Amino acid sequence: xxxxxxxxxxxxEIIKNCYTHPTMKELxxxxxxxxxxxxxxxxxxxxxxxxxxxxxxxxxxxxxIHYDYNxxxxxxxCLKCKRIEDxxxxxxxxxxxxxxxxxxxxxxxxxxxxxxxxxxxxx
Amino acid sequence: xxxxxxxxxxxxEIIKNCYTHPTMKELxxxxxxxxxxxxxxxxxxxxxxxxxxxxxxxxxxxxxIHYDYNxxxxxxxCLKCKRIEDxxxxxxxxxxxxxxxxxxxxxxxxxxxxxxxxxxxxx
DNA sequence: TTGTGTGCAAAGCATTTGCACGGCT
DNA sequence: AGCCGTGCAAATGCTTTGCACACAA
Numbered sequence: 272x273x274x275x276x277x278x279x280x281x282x283x284e285i286i287k288n289c290y291t292h293p294t295m296k297e298l299x300x301x302x303x304x305x306x307x308x309x310x311x312x313x314x315x316x317x318x319x320x321x322x323x324x325x326x327x328x329x330x331x332x333x334x335x336i337h338y339d340y341n342x343x344x345x346x347x348x349c350l351k352c353k354r355i356e357d358x359x360x361x362x363x364x365x366x367x368x369x370x371x372x373x374x375x376x377x378x379x380x381x382x383x384x385x386x387x388x389x390x391x392x393x394x
Numbered sequence: 395x396x397x398x399x400x401x402x403x404x405x406x407e408i409i410k411n412c413y414t415h416p417t418m419k420e421l422x423x424x425x426x427x428x429x430x431x432x433x434x435x436x437x438x439x440x441x442x443x444x445x446x447x448x449x450x451x452x453x454x455x456x457x458x459i460h461y462d463y464n465x466x467x468x469x470x471x472c473l474k475c476k477r478i479e480d481x482x483x484x485x486x487x488x489x490x491x492x493x494x495x496x497x498x499x500x501x502x503x504x505x506x507x508x509x510x511x512x513x514x515x516x517x
Numbered sequence: 518t519t520g521t522g523t524g525c526a527a528a529g530c531a532t533t534t535g536c537a538c539g540g541c542t
Numbered sequence: 543a544g545c546c547g548t549g550c551a552a553a554t555g556c557t558t559t560g561c562a563c564a565c566a567a
Contacts, residue, residue: 274541274546296531310549315532317547331454332504347498358495368491372481375470378509381455386501397521397566419556433524438557440522523564533554541546 278309282317286327287340292355294337325379330355332383349388358384396447401432405440409450410463415478417460448502453478455506472511481507 285302286293293301298318299311318338321327330337332348337355339346347356360368369377408425409416416424421441422434441461444450453460455471460478462469470479483491492500 276541276547278548308549312533312550313548329456331506333452347495347500349498350501356498360491360494364487364490364494367487368483371483371487372470372507374512375472375479375507376510376515377470377507378473379507381504381506381508383454383504384495384498384500384502385504387499389497389499392499399522399566401523431524435525435558436523519567521564521566523562525561527559529556529558531554531556534552536550537548538550539546539548542544 278313279317279321281306281309282314283321283326283340286318286321286338289340292330292337292339292346294335298338328379329381330383331381333385345382345384347384347386347388349391350385351387351391354388356388401436402440402444404429404432405437406444406449406463409441409444409461412463415453415460415462415469417458421461451502452504453506454504456508468505468507470507470509470511472514473508474510474514477511479511 282298282302285305286298289301291297295315295318299314302309302314303311318327322329322338326341328339328341330339330346330348332346332355333350334348334353342357345358345360347358348354349356368380368382405421405425408428409421412424414420418438418441422437425432425437426434441450445452445461449464451462451464453462453469453471455469455478456473457471457476465480468481468483470481471477472479491503491505
């Protein structure tokens with residue numbers, strides 16, 4: 272069914288090594304900068320497949336959709352500087368979150384904090 | 395600055411009385427069904443302003459962006475039947491969540507559970 | 518009276534799609 | 543050999559914008 276291609280490998284690798292939580296548009300640019308032969312339709316199709324396969328996660332915030340290699344943590348979006356930081360929650364809290372909706376079968380949680388980050392707040 | 399208009403009132407009222415968590419497109423249809431004279435650009439502009447004013451919240455899930463009257467609860471998105479349910483968390487858990495990122499100034503939390511709802515699971 | 522909100526239509530853009538070709542398996 | 547993935551370009555569809563007019567303050 273699922274085929275292993277050079278493009279898929281390259282795209283996953285770029286997302287993995289990228290700590291800026293890019294949007295789809297930024298991913299297209301990033302990938303084309305290094306690999307101009309990869310078409311944008313391929314980036315769209317491949318990234319979406321990687322999300323379905325849970326290799327990559329979507330970060331849905333006020334700013335739109337950003338992507339990240341699936342690293343099992345959550346995110347904070349700064350409304351001022353528009354950057355995304357990683358947020359780790361302790362296991363206990365995550366378990367409580369998961370079990371709060373116990374009648375449903377929870378596959379994943381989109382959790383994004385939004386506010387003013389420490390560095391913007393200091394100014 | 396901010397002006398009180400009939401359109402803004404109508405649109406907020408419709409969102410308030412709507413329990414289906416509509417998308418922007420659905421809101422345009424819903425509003426045009428009752429008030430054909432309200433243009434879609436007005437719906438877009440007004441809903442976005444209501445979100446900025448925190449009267450209405452955005453629910454960002456795999457399906458895209460849905461809107462809801464700000465009722466202080468969270469949401470569960472069923473990947474199968476594509477419906478959105480309300481999820482209430484207890485105050486204690488919400489406080490723990492809020493304080494988990496205490497170095498930042500958290501204004502709001504986007505929290506969406508995704509999975510299979512109880513009614514789909516039963517089948 | 519003044520300036521923001523609205524309606525309409527057009528423009529702008531991100532995303533998807535059709536099709537022929539390339540390359541895994 | 544068969545078929546899925548890819549690249550290109552065009553199509554699609556959501557969202558924004560320009561402009562003239564309406565209306566709240």
